[in-house]
Amino acid sequence: MLFLENLLLAFTALLTNKMRSLLTMLGIIIGIGSVIAIVTVGNSLTNSITSEMEGMGANNVIVGIQQRESEDEVKETGMRYEAYYRRKSPSDDDLITKDMIKALIAEFPDDIEDVSVESGLGETRVEKGRNYANISLMGVNPGYFKANNIEMSAGSMISERAYEAGKAVCIVSDRFVNNMFGGDNSKAIGHDIEIEMSGSSHKYYVFTIVGVYTYKTEQFEMTSAKDSQTFVYIPLNTALKKNHAKGFTDFTIMTKTGVDSDEFATRVKGFMNRYYHNNKDFTLVTFSLASMVSAMTSMLGTVSTAISIVAAISLVVGGIGVMNIMLVSISERTREIGTRKALGATNGSIRVQFIMESIVLCLVGGILGILVGLIGGSIGAKALGYAASPTPGSIIGALLFSMAVGVFFGFYPANKAAKMNPIDALRYE
Amino acid sequence: MNTDMKTEMNSKSNIKFKKTNKKNDDDLELIIEDITDTAPDLKTEEAVGSSAPKAGKKKKKKKKSETKESTPEKEAEVAKDKPHYTEVGVSDIVIDMHGIIKRYFIGQPNELEVLHGIDMKVRRGEFVAVVGQSGSGKSTLMNMIGALDRPTEGQYYLDGVDMFAAKDKDLSAIRCKKIGFVFQTYNLVARTSALKNVELPMLYAGMPMSKRSKRARELLAMVEMEDRMRHQPDELSGGQKQRVAIARAMANDPAIILADEPTGALDSQTGRLIMDIFHRLHDEQGKTIILITHSPELAEECERILTLKDGNIINERKGSGKVAVS
Numbered sequence: 192m193l194f195l196e197n198l199l200l201a202f203t204a205l206l207t208n209k210m211r212s213l214l215t216m217l218g219i220i221i222g223i224g225s226v227i228a229i230v231t232v233g234n235s236l237t238n239s240i241t242s243e244m245e246g247m248g249a250n251n252v253i254v255g256i257q258q259r260e261s262e263d264e265v266k267e268t269g270m271r272y273e274a275y276y277r278r279k280s281p282s283d284d285d286l287i288t289k290d291m292i293k294a295l296i297a298e299f300p301d302d303i304e305d306v307s308v309e310s311g312l313g314e315t316r317v318e319k320g321r322n323y324a325n326i327s328l329m330g331v332n333p334g335y336f337k338a339n340n341i342e343m344s345a346g347s348m349i350s351e352r353a354y355e356a357g358k359a360v361c362i363v364s365d366r367f368v369n370n371m372f373g374g375d376n377s378k379a380i381g382h383d384i385e386i387e388m389s390g391s392s393h394k395y396y397v398f399t400i401v402g403v404y405t406y407k408t409e410q411f412e413m414t415s416a417k418d419s420q421t422f423v424y425i426p427l428n429t430a431l432k433k434n435h436a437k438g439f440t441d442f443t444i445m446t447k448t449g450v451d452s453d454e455f456a457t458r459v460k461g462f463m464n465r466y467y468h469n470n471k472d473f474t475l476v477t478f479s480l481a482s483m484v485s486a487m488t489s490m491l492g493t494v495s496t497a498i499s500i501v502a503a504i505s506l507v508v509g510g511i512g513v514m515n516i517m518l519v520s521i522s523e524r525t526r527e528i529g530t531r532k533a534l535g536a537t538n539g540s541i542r543v544q545f546i547m548e549s550i551v552l553c554l555v556g557g558i559l560g561i562l563v564g565l566i567g568g569s570i571g572a573k574a575l576g577y578a579a580s581p582t583p584g585s586i587i588g589a590l591l592f593s594m595a596v597g598v599f600f601g602f603y604p605a606n607k608a609a610k611m612n613p614i615d616a617l618r619y620e
Numbered sequence: 621m622n623t624d625m626k627t628e629m630n631s632k633s634n635i636k637f638k639k640t641n642k643k644n645d646d647d648l649e650l651i652i653e654d655i656t657d658t659a660p661d662l663k664t665e666e667a668v669g670s671s672a673p674k675a676g677k678k679k680k681k682k683k684k685s686e687t688k689e690s691t692p693e694k695e696a697e698v699a700k701d702k703p704h705y706t707e708v709g710v711s712d713i714v715i716d717m718h719g720i721i722k723r724y725f726i727g728q729p730n731e732l733e734v735l736h737g738i739d740m741k742v743r744r745g746e747f748v749a750v751v752g753q754s755g756s757g758k759s760t761l762m763n764m765i766g767a768l769d770r771p772t773e774g775q776y777y778l779d780g781v782d783m784f785a786a787k788d789k790d791l792s793a794i795r796c797k798k799i800g801f802v803f804q805t806y807n808l809v810a811r812t813s814a815l816k817n818v819e820l821p822m823l824y825a826g827m828p829m830s831k832r833s834k835r836a837r838e839l840l841a842m843v844e845m846e847d848r849m850r851h852q853p854d855e856l857s858g859g860q861k862q863r864v865a866i867a868r869a870m871a872n873d874p875a876i877i878l879a880d881e882p883t884g885a886l887d888s889q890t891g892r893l894i895m896d897i898f899h900r901l902h903d904e905q906g907k908t909i910i911l912i913t914h915s916p917e918l919a920e921e922c923e924r925i926l927t928l929k930d931g932n933i934i935n936e937r938k939g940s941g942k943v944a945v946s
Contacts, residue, residue, distance in 0.1 A: 530808075534801070534821045534868070535796020535821050536824050537793075538789075540824065613768045614763050617803070
């Protein structure tokens with residue numbers, strides 16, 4: 192019954208002292224605004240990382256070997272990180288072999304779509320005249336392109352024959368073509384490139400470019416486009432011939448659609464353990480990208496929650512400001528309270544009137560704060576290069592929270608008003 | 621101001637009132653019925669028979685001994701002990717105070733007794749003045765009558781309600797429905813239009829918005845303030861504010877109108893206008909009015925004058941009925 196009247200009264204009071212109301216609301220605006228901004232930026236970050244990871248293939252399961260932590264060692268030193276200092280590189284016996292992968296594929300034909308295997312040959316700079324390009328030379332199998340969503344922009348893929356025979360062909364990035372051939376793909380294709388690996392094992396390779404792939408810009412690029420390092424892909428067998436590797440430290444399984452990659456990762460580990468349970472130095476680990484994504488999302492969530500809590504503290508400070516101004520307002524309006532009581536207002540209706548005023552103050556502050564937060568969050572997300580994605584939940588939460596602040600910090604002043612003695616209130620000067 | 625001028629002015633204002641009275645009389649009757657329908661009666665109201673007509677003019681000071689048998693026992697005792705107030709039929713009594721004592725700072729070294737056993741009865745439709753110097757206990761008595769404060773000792777029935785037993789919430793309801801306050805300082809709620817001010821008591825009585833607004837307009841028309849109903853208090857003159865305050869006091873058709881120095885802050889001319897409104901409410905609507913004043917001239921206009929001194933009623937007499945001119 193009194194709700195509408197009280198609401199109207201509250202807005203009248205708010206508008207009567209515009210400057211004062213605004214200054215009081217500032218605490219709430221800043222508090223709510225920063226929470227919303229942080230949540231918006233955090234959510235944008237999470238969304239973009241998730242979509243990027245999904246682009247990389249959320250259904251992928253990565254299988255790799257990891258150095259066993261010797262329990263004795265841990266006991267001896269009492270420090271786990273000691274093991275890392277004694278890290279040794281896997282011997283040929285420790286590596287995952289082609290046969291193991293074949294056996295795995297044979298074991299799970301219904302789950303495995305394809306397998307991506309790679310073997311690196313090192314990093315270097317290719318130079319020709321005044322042109323140069325930083326590259327990483329890598330032997331890959333056909334599944335690699337699928338697993339990493341690599342798209343061709345010119346030329347052709349490495350042929351099956353080239354893979355099998357281990358031919359000296361390669362695929363380079365469009366950036367490589369930009370650097371070395373002025374962006375002219377037709378000039379690049381068919382051209383031989385000379386790659387010289389410096390260091391202790393000095394090597395010299397020549398590969399014929401058969402195709403150009405589109406380089407995907409990385410999220411945090413530290414170097415200019417010209418200096419960025421891109422992969423030069425050669426057939427896996429070619430690479431193995433050159434580096435005489437007997438196996439791989441890791442490979443990626445692409446699961447078929449509908450397969451729970453998390454659960455499948457455990458099954459793969461179970462299968463592959465037969466090769467490793469007797470290995471003293473190395474053990475086999477598997478993890479799915481999906482679980483990585485969720486781990487990362489939850490980590491980001493924790494970070495933004497933590498920051499939000501800090502921001503929420505400013506809301507409490509804002510709430511104290513509201514309480515303060517409500518006390519001022521009540522002492523200013525003591526006679527009004529006395530009059531209202533003389534006219535028949537009960538303690539309850541006086542209390543409700545002032546709590547309503549406090550709620551309206553906080554709610555309007557909250558709404559302004561949400562607007563400020565959304566604008567701030569969008570600017571922040573843009574600055575980091577993501578699409579702003581505010582969460583409706585945080586907006587509703589902010590509204591409810593600001594109302595709660597209004598009730599909480601309005602109660603004491605309102606109760607003080609309600610308990611005023613009508614005679615004293617009427618005579619108040 | 622010479623006497624001729626004053627009389628002329630007085631008669632002028634009377635004429636003016638009569639005009640408006642005619643215009644509004646019928647409406648007012650209707651409204652009063654309205655109010656009694658909508659406002660829920662206080663539970664205790666039936667306790668003391670309230671068969672007397674609410675509005676309608678009373679035959680003043682006539683029915684006494686016939687109705688005496690019907691009064692409750694304590695009432696009779698009171699009458700025996702304290703004969704100084706006019707005895708009236710109980711159904712007609714709106715204010716019935718007996719042995720009202722008010723002490724402050726009870727139990728402390730500076731304990732102070734302000735009222736020393738006030739006995740007071742006011743009949744329905746009476747126009748009573750309470751006079752006394754500052755510090756005589758007028759305001760304290762007014763607070764008691766107006767249910768703003770509780771007596772320390774004594775009995776007080778307001779329109780049949782035992783005020784001693786009433787809880788805080790009941791007192792709010794009593795103030796809302798049975799008492800219309802008119803203050804010296806008007807006490808209109810700031811930043812709120814005249815109309816909304818008049819609506820306030822009805823709002824607290826729980827009347828629906830449309831009814832409230834209709835009645836507030838009618839009441840403002842009664843005090844000739846309808847053309848200023850959208851104005852806020854700071855846009856009104858003192859006299860206009862007091863007229864709005866009177867309209868507000870009438871909002872819930874209260875049993876009594878309690879006017880505390882209503883002309884105290886006004887110039888004599890405006891004060892006269894306000895007094896005329898009270899007379900009109902009394903004569904034409906039979907309102908019970910208690911006027912607290914320290915002006916002997918204004919008190920003379922009333923039917924009965926109670927003089928308060930040092931917390932006691934020291935004198936009670938009929939007013940001369942002579943209308944003060946300034």
